[in-house]
Amino acid sequence: MTDPSTNHGNDLENAQSISVVQVPSLSQPIQVQSVIQSNQPSVIQTAGPNVQTIQVVRKRREILSRRPSYRKILNDLSSPVAVGKIDEESNSSQSQDGDSSDVATNLSSTGIQYQQVPVSVVPSGTIQISNDGTAGTQGLQTLTMTNANPSTTSATTGATIVQYAQGPDGQFYIPGTVQAYQIAASGTLPQGVVMHTTGSPMSSPQQLSEEAARKRELRLLKNRDAAKECRRKKKEYVKCLENRVAVLENQNKTLIEELKALKELYCQQEG
DNA sequence: AAAACATTGCGTCAGAGATT
DNA sequence: AATCTCTGACGCAATGTTTT
16 A cells, blocks of 8 residues: 555665666666665665675655554544554554464564563562473563553553563563663553663773673664554554445445435426 | 465665754 | 654465466
8 A cells, every 4th residue: 555645665665676876986787676775875786796885876866755653544433433452552563463373583684583471570679480381491581571560650551562582680681781780660661662761981991892782672672663553553553444434435325325315206206 | 386466565765854 | 862663564384266
């Protein structure tokens, strides 16, 4: 399904088609295999025996407007035929529900296998792990944290995922760093869940790079979940539209029949 | 049965828009 | 202004379906 109101990625779409370009430093034209990046110096990888990487400055997209979120669109569909709205509160727990079968997740950037373990957060801020027995690999696991704290706000009923490894000291570690992190109760931190608590101030280049790696892992983790959530909402949105189409088609059919009957009645009275 | 093609879902990146 | 969220796009892998 495409939305004509957005030009998102138009130039990329064009660029993705295989094409031949002439590069001054090369005697032969080359076949463009893929273009990564759109409006900054882009990387073009060439096909053929002499694979090369070329920097190309691409023209900035002229019109860039993001379409409204599916949640917004659905909630705007307040007409009677709109079937169901996306519930914001239920969204936060979907990625766990929908992907519960996805117990072992391969993090492609690291090759590390993560495991999902049900966890409940208790008021003290500690966590309870009810390991389901499935063996974790490489000591790293993904927690699904459900806030079971009745004393905190009832709005924080969602579940949050955090990836961790538990050290012999009982502390929790996340990939890409040897720093210890305290797992905070969901609700005190939005989605982030992981809070840096120990260790000396970042000073050495190694620590800085570890910090950067940790931030990257965290960002990827969040984005992974966001993508799952987005796909789920998109599916729901499409289903909603399909339902809407079905309802409108029915209405249309009924109205046509009604019009036909009225016409016949009118003709009889005229005649 | 094997090959070719289609579909589906995932992780990642980029970037617009929202939030802090 | 910095950070976060959301979503289109891409490539990849797994799976399903059709064709040879």
